[in-house]
Structures are given as structure tokens and as C-alpha cells.
């Protein structure tokens with residue numbers, strides 16, 4: 854049986870919660886990971902995805918949602 858580990862805390866997980874985003878969010882120093890549109894926004898066709906446990910997922914998404922609400 855395959856076992857999975859949380860990419861943030863390393864804990865073994867049975868259920869994976871995906872944290873998905875465009876690749877340059879985590880690789881901002883590498884210009885090859887994105888291009889820039891007419892309005893100067895970074896954009897990419899490639900995604901990065903981390904597998905999280907529910908505890909880390911709640912933390913990460915909670916922080917993202919706080920930013921979203923602003």
C-alpha cells in the first residue's frame with residue numbers, strides 16, 4: 854500500500870488535501886517559470902501542487918482566505 858506524507862509537516866496522511874497554484878508563486882526568482890501579460894501580471898501554464906494533511910491545509914487556506922477577504 855502506498856503511503857503519503859504531508860509536504861508541509863511530513864506527517865503520514867491517509868487523505869490528501871491539495872494545495873494547488875501557478876508555479877511561479879513558489880519559484881518567483883526564476884523568470885522562466887512565467888511570462889507577463891499586457892497588464893504586467895505574471896502568468897504561467899504550469900501548476901505546482903502540494904499534498905497536505907488537513908491541519909496544514911486549514912492553516913494555509915485560512916491565510917489565503919484572509920487575503921482574499923481584504
Ligand SMILES: [Zn+2]
Nearest residue numbers: 859862906909
Ligand atoms: Zn501537515
